[in-house]
Amino acid sequence: MGKIQLTAVRKSFGEVDVIPGIDLTIENGEFVVFVGPSGCGKSTLLRLIAGLEDTTSGVIDIDGKDATNLPPARRGLAMVFQSYALYPHMTVRKNIAFPLKMAGMDQAEQDKRVERAAKVLNLTSYLDRRPGQLSGGQRQRVAIGRAIVREPSAFLFDEPLSNLDAALRVGMRQEISELHQSLKTTMIYVTHDQVEAMTMADKIVVLNAGRIEQVGAPLELYNFPCNLFVAGFIGSPKMNLIEGAEAAKHKAHTIGIRPEHITVGDGPWEGVVGLSEHLGSDSFLKVSVEGIGTLTVRAPGEVHARHGDRVRLAPAGKIHRFDATGLAI
Amino acid sequence: MSTHSSRLAARLMVAPSVALLLIWMIVPLAMTLYYSFRFYRLLSPDRTGWVGFNNYLWFMNAPDFWLALFNTLTLVGGVLIITVILGTLIALLIDQPVKGQGLLRILIIAPFFVMPPVAASIWENLFMHPQNGLFSAVSRGFGAQPILFLEDYPMLSVIGIVSWEWLPFATLILLTALQSLSSEQLEAAEMDGASAFSRFRYIILPHMTRAITVVILIQTIFLLGIFGEIYTTTQGGPGSASTTLPYMIFKQAIVAKDIGRAAAGGIIAVILANIVAYFLMRGLGRNLDS
Amino acid sequence: MARAQSPRRRLITTLAAWAVALIIFFPVLWMILTSFKTEASAVAMPPQFLSADWTLENYAEVWARSDYPRFFWNSVVISIGSTLFGLAIAIPSAWAMAFVPGKKTKDLLMWMLSTKMMPAVAVMIPLYLLFQRLGLIDTKFGLVIALMLMNLPIIIWMLYTYFKEIPGEILEASRMDGATLWGEIIYVLTPMALPGIASTMLLNIILAWNEAFWTIVLTTTKAAPLSAFIASFSAPQGLFYAKLSAASAMAILPILILGWFSQKQLVRGLTFGAVK
Numbered sequence: 001m002g003k004i005q006l007t008a009v010r011k012s013f014g015e016v017d018v019i020p021g022i023d024l025t026i027e028n029g030e031f032v033v034f035v036g037p038s039g040c041g042k043s044t045l046l047r048l049i050a051g052l053e054d055t056t057s058g059v060i061d062i063d064g065k066d067a068t069n070l071p072p073a074r075r076g077l078a079m080v081f082q083s084y085a086l087y088p089h090m091t092v093r094k095n096i097a098f099p100l101k102m103a104g105m106d107q108a109e110q111d112k113r114v115e116r117a118a119k120v121l122n123l124t125s126y127l128d129r130r131p132g133q134l135s136g137g138q139r140q141r142v143a144i145g146r147a148i149v150r151e152p153s154a155f156l157f158d159e160p161l162s163n164l165d166a167a168l169r170v171g172m173r174q175e176i177s178e179l180h181q182s183l184k185t186t187m188i189y190v191t192h193d194q195v196e197a198m199t200m201a202d203k204i205v206v207l208n209a210g211r212i213e214q215v216g217a218p219l220e221l222y223n224f225p226c227n228l229f230v231a232g233f234i235g236s237p238k239m240n241l242i243e244g245a246e247a248a249k250h251k252a253h254t255i256g257i258r259p260e261h262i263t264v265g266d267g268p269w270e271g272v273v274g275l276s277e278h279l280g281s282d283s284f285l286k287v288s289v290e291g292i293g294t295l296t297v298r299a300p301g302e303v304h305a306r307h308g309d310r311v312r313l314a315p316a317g318k319i320h321r322f323d324a325t326g327l328a329i
Numbered sequence: 330m331s332t333h334s335s336r337l338a339a340r341l342m343v344a345p346s347v348a349l350l351l352i353w354m355i356v357p358l359a360m361t362l363y364y365s366f367r368f369y370r371l372l373s374p375d376r377t378g379w380v381g382f383n384n385y386l387w388f389m390n391a392p393d394f395w396l397a398l399f400n401t402l403t404l405v406g407g408v409l410i411i412t413v414i415l416g417t418l419i420a421l422l423i424d425q426p427v428k429g430q431g432l433l434r435i436l437i438i439a440p441f442f443v444m445p446p447v448a449a450s451i452w453e454n455l456f457m458h459p460q461n462g463l464f465s466a467v468s469r470g471f472g473a474q475p476i477l478f479l480e481d482y483p484m485l486s487v488i489g490i491v492s493w494e495w496l497p498f499a500t501l502i503l504l505t506a507l508q509s510l511s512s513e514q515l516e517a518a519e520m521d522g523a524s525a526f527s528r529f530r531y532i533i534l535p536h537m538t539r540a541i542t543v544v545i546l547i548q549t550i551f552l553l554g555i556f557g558e559i560y561t562t563t564q565g566g567p568g569s570a571s572t573t574l575p576y577m578i579f580k581q582a583i584v585a586k587d588i589g590r591a592a593a594g595g596i597i598a599v600i601l602a603n604i605v606a607y608f609l610m611r612g613l614g615r616n617l618d619s
Numbered sequence: 620m621a622r623a624q625s626p627r628r629r630l631i632t633t634l635a636a637w638a639v640a641l642i643i644f645f646p647v648l649w650m651i652l653t654s655f656k657t658e659a660s661a662v663a664m665p666p667q668f669l670s671a672d673w674t675l676e677n678y679a680e681v682w683a684r685s686d687y688p689r690f691f692w693n694s695v696v697i698s699i700g701s702t703l704f705g706l707a708i709a710i711p712s713a714w715a716m717a718f719v720p721g722k723k724t725k726d727l728l729m730w731m732l733s734t735k736m737m738p739a740v741a742v743m744i745p746l747y748l749l750f751q752r753l754g755l756i757d758t759k760f761g762l763v764i765a766l767m768l769m770n771l772p773i774i775i776w777m778l779y780t781y782f783k784e785i786p787g788e789i790l791e792a793s794r795m796d797g798a799t800l801w802g803e804i805i806y807v808l809t810p811m812a813l814p815g816i817a818s819t820m821l822l823n824i825i826l827a828w829n830e831a832f833w834t835i836v837l838t839t840t841k842a843a844p845l846s847a848f849i850a851s852f853s854a855p856q857g858l859f860y861a862k863l864s865a866a867s868a869m870a871i872l873p874i875l876i877l878g879w880f881s882q883k884q885l886v887r888g889l890t891f892g893a894v895k
Contacts, residue, residue: 073797085792099796339715360745444829595741
């Protein structure tokens with residue numbers, strides 16, 4: 001249970017087409033991440049699936065049934081919001097039990113499910129506190145707890161980690177992944193952070209201006225971006241994109257080389273190091289190369305290039321080629 | 330947040346209050362409009378009929394009319410100026426770290442709880458009365474003649490009384506606004522070399538714009554209809570010196586028992602209120618969007 | 620704005636603030652003092668502060684001469700009744716305007732507020748006739764309706780601003796959790812907005828309690844509240860200062876005490892939610 005199919009789904013606010021028309025199938029049990037820059041329509045798409053917004057046209061099928069006009073509560077989905085949206089006047093226990101109470105479940109069953117969820121999420125000792133007394137990470141867990149007790153056919157996450165600090169984010173990322181592995185329920189996760197997308201997803205949907213740019217497994221997108229947008233968006237630091245004579249050598253309008261696919265030492269390109277960041281394990285260098293522009297290079301940690309040094313660079317790995325319209329060749 | 334069903338539900342939920350307010354506004358207004366074109370005097374019930382704009386013409390040509398109009402605007406404007414300026418000053422004062430702020434607030438808010446007839450009668454009898462009032466005692470203490478407040482300065486006296494009633498409202502709203510100003514902003518301004526006056530002018534005052542807007546908006550709504558204070562104290566006098574538009578209409582209806590002319594006055598007052606409302610909403614509505 | 624200040628400056632500001640507060644409060648204080656004086660002492664020149672003859676006689680006489688408990692009860696019923704009635708109509712409306720705003724919502728709110736700008740005197744006669752026709756003159760029910768409608772725009776406005784502060788995501792969460800519209804309002808919105816609703820309620824009880832125009836126009840004896848009661852006492856023109864003061868005190872003290880106890884919520888309410 002938990003297959004979601006979008007057919008020609010369109011959403012416009014007045015004159016503005018936020019989503020001009022999307023077809024997408026999400027298989028049962030998949031962890032799908034919608035990723036894209038802010039304003040690309042990823043949150044709107046999630047809210048359309050949730051039923052919090054009406055579709056202007058198109059069909060949303062959930063588990064083979066047309067859910068386009070169903071109210072949110074009857075779609076069998078659970079959502080975790082960016083702000084967690086916990087009910088501040090209820091204890092953690094009541095928060096988690098709220099969907100069960102709304103479904104009219106009897107008290108004993110409610111308690112059982114809440115206890116079970118609390119145990120999974122390490123919330124047992126906080127059950128009688130209010131959200132205001134919890135840390136950010138704990139609130140996040142409560143929001144997840146409220147979602148899992150309903151045993152929904154799919155979970156929707158709307159940028160759930162963006163309010164957490166960096167260290168907690170990594171921890172919660174793993175917890176959500178583990179949750180997915182143990183529940184095996186469909187999860188749709190919206191983020192603008194491509195690291196989250198890469199680490200968590202079975203399938204990434206890259207969105208831009210309301211359109212799907214590419215759908216695929218993380219490494220597929222990384223290794224075979226189908227256009228310039230995906231090439232530039234996936235991967236950190238960004239892929240180097242080179243136009244002009246150097247690109248023409250490869251019979252392309254633009255070529256892309258990932259920073260880790262450039263070696264320092266010997267090679268055809270010579271440039272001056274502008275910025276160098278030494279992380280210990282890696283060193284990121286910005287090198288300006290005559291006739292090409294500034295290249296970002298990911299070198300091993302032992303490379304000690306400093307500002308102003310002259311270095312020689314060589315491409316070592318896949319060179320992505322794109323035509324004048326930005327499509328991969 | 331917006332789906333068809335929730336929008337429909339929303340319309341249904343707004344409907345009762347809109348309908349009620351519409352009835353509450355339209356029905357009396359329509360009746361007033363109707364009477365304003367009729368000959369309708371309680372003292373001569375046999376004579377009836379349409380009189381065209383005569384009631385309006387009479388009302389606008391009445392010797393008191395322009396004075397009443399002027400007095401109405403003076404009252405609203407005077408009270409607004411006094412309460413906003415004094416309210417700002419008092420708010421700035423109480424916002425300092427003073428001892429017993431809680432009790433201070435209780436004392437300052439008190440006039441707001443005093444119903445208008447009581448407020449007016451306290452001031453009229455206990456303070457402004459030429460023989461027994463406290464003010465006359467003070468004057469005599471200095472060897473001066475008591476000031477005849479309600480006789481010699483009727484409008485000023487009424488403005489004073491109404492300002493006292495509304496000062497707590499203005500002060501508390503402005504104080505709340507002041508307290509929400511982050512001290513970091515002021516400290517930054519201080520680091521930038523701004524003097525106390527500049528800090529007030531460029532940091533504090535802009536921060537309070539919204540609050541001042543609310544004060545003006547809400548107070549104007551209540552002040553345009555001020556009636557009880559005048560009725561209790563000066564009865565519009567001496568002569569017509571403190572007659573406002575509402576009071577003039579009241580006199581025409583209750584004393585002269587001329588419903589037709591009073592209704593015409595009522596329509597004029599409604600038009601005036603709408604003009605004021607229009608300018609108020611246009612000028613201030615912007616400040617309310619946040 | 621708690622900033623370090625010299626003790627001297629602190630003393631001066633404290634003294635100044637207290638002086639201002641006492642001046643503002645003084646008329647009320649003086650009225651209360653006068654209400655405990657004998658009539659002779661009340662009009663004595665020079666005024667007596669501490670040397671007055673103190674007595675409770677005035678209160679006893681006002682109590683005996685008038686039907687205070689009935690006026691009091693009418694005030695309570697009318698102010699609380701009109702407020703609760705108004706809330707029942709305003710809560711759904713404010714919910715709708717705050718969470719499902721349309722293009723016209725702002726205009727609608729402004730229009731509602733502008734209905735309050737209509738001078739009461741202007742529509743006094745038709746309204747009186749209307750109430751007479753409907754048999755509502757001098758009934759508590761009639762006044763409840765009139766004051767409810769009079770304050771409805773303010774109630775809606777205040778609730779709207781409070782509801783606006785509640786994050787929309789929480790309501791969406793409850794919708795995802797299966798709450799119906801009423802479930803959403805009862806379990807989520809109302810408890811979260813409770814402080815705001817309390818402030819709105821308090822302010823409107825006070826406004827209704829102090830309303831002195833419609834209460835006098837639309838009542839004679841049976842349903843007359845304290846504002847009408849006090850109007851009947853302002854006639855003597857300085858002859859019975861002490862009794863007038865006692866009656867005044869009896870009219871305003873219930874609401875003054877309520878206001879003082881609920882000062883915090885009230886100040887919030889007074890700002891119409893428009894000032895944080």
